[in-house]
Amino acid sequence: MSRLTVAGIGPGEADYILPAVIKKMKKAHTVIAAKRILPVLKELCQDVNSEADSENNKPVFLAMGKIKDTLEQIGEILSKGQDVVMAVSGDPLMYSLYRTICNDPISEGWEVDLIPGVGSLQMLGAAFGETMEEALIISVHGRAKTAGSIALAVAENPKVFFLCSKEQGPAWLSQIMLDYQMDHVTVCAGANLSYEDELLESGTPEEMVQKEFPSLCVAMIKNPEPHQIVRPCFLSDEDFERDKTPMTKEEIRVLILHKMKLHPDDVVWDIGAGTGSVSIECARQVPFGTVHSVERNETAVKLIYKNKEKFSADNLFIYEGDAAKTACTLPEPDKVFIGGSGKELSQILETIAAFSKKIKVVISAVTIETIAEANELLGKYDTDFDVIQATVGRGRKIGSYHIMDTNNPVMIFTAHI
Secondary structure (H helix, E strand, O other): OOOEEEEEOEOOOHHHOOHHHHHHHHHOOEEEEOHHHHHHHHHHOOOOOOOOOOOOOOOEEEEOOOHHHHHHHHHHHHHOOOOEEEEEOEOOOOOOHHHHHHHOHHHOOOOEEEEOOOOHHHHHHHHOOOOOOOEEEEEOOOOOOOHHHHHHHHHHOOEEEEEOOOOOOHHHHHHHHHHOOOOOOEEEEEEOOOOOOOEEEEEOHHHHOOOOOOOOEEEEEEOOOOOOOOOOOOOOHHHOOOOOOOOOOHHHHHHHHHHHOOOOOOEEEEEOOOOOHHHHHHHHHOOOOEEEEEEOOHHHHHHHHHHHHHOOOOOEEEEEOOHHHHHOOOOOOOEEEEOOOOOOHHHHHHHHHOOOOOOEEEEEEOOHHHHHHHHHHHHHHOOOOEEEEEOOEEEEEEOOEEEEEEOOOEEEEEEEO
8 A cells, every 4th residue: 555654854964864654665656755855855856777667767856845835746646655755854753744643633634654854953952962851842833832931941840841933932932031030040052064065053032032043943041040940839819919809709709710720830810800819819829920910990900909009910911991892802811700791791602712722711700690601601611611610708806705707608710712
């Protein structure tokens, strides 16, 4: 049966292309690769004398085009019982076209082999004498990463390797280190690895922020003092500036935060923020993330600003206005808490559902109307949504006795939308 072989060819220099890849190409009917690498592959296969294209005993070399067109082309060749080698730069096991091929329905039923290659991150590590046992690997090439998530990764790991892009290169990474006061790290970067014009630089973030690199490059940040980021303990109600504005009670806040399960670099929305007590708690738990607090009441907004200043919550951003309209302007969240929707819960959930990824949504509700609405709406997005009822009683002294004053029960919904 015909087979597709996805073969890693390393950085592109002939010296780094494995003999196993050359052997496989020589036997294949067709070799597909990026246009710039085809001359090297043709030269390596020039001594072919059998087991190839019936007309000239050599494989047919084709330049890779758009992924969809290329996969259709491969499918046609395989259907004729002929083998194909797709040569990809670096290592096909690392952020490669291999996963794209496997995820495309067109490849269903294909026989696919893999030949690993020398990756650019390995080349960078070798250039600076750095091993990869403890390394975290992140791609910012065509993938959205917040500055906070980058800073968190570096803070918690001794080494982080990056596959860079034109906009998110070594200078961008270095600026993040400076923004988060992480000037004790070392930034290493490389481009055109193994070629005559190879470029290698290393230095402090302040030094490396000035360096320019080609769009296709790799970087490594070494942190001599990695440490796990610890979340702070919860605050008490009396810690906040609150005036007469309604505030989520501290016991309920603990349950809400538990349901949200925040990660230090999460992007969080707090809709109907009131005094901002939940916003502040979130901001303290996501030191490498951001919290976006929406409140339409002018008095409440002023209190949120006071609490932001009191707790030095620089990662908290405050928006005064209509919840549904404002939500449409906020950055893509990881977690959303809705404490008040102003009768716009349906529109807010529609905005959240429009994002491409699943987002955890936690809703607190006290009135029967809001409880009924949340129950109906969430069921459309997540049939397995979770709901708990919480009632908190607080002791109050009357003479020589104590009685329990019980607050209104609160329903807390948790769903993935």
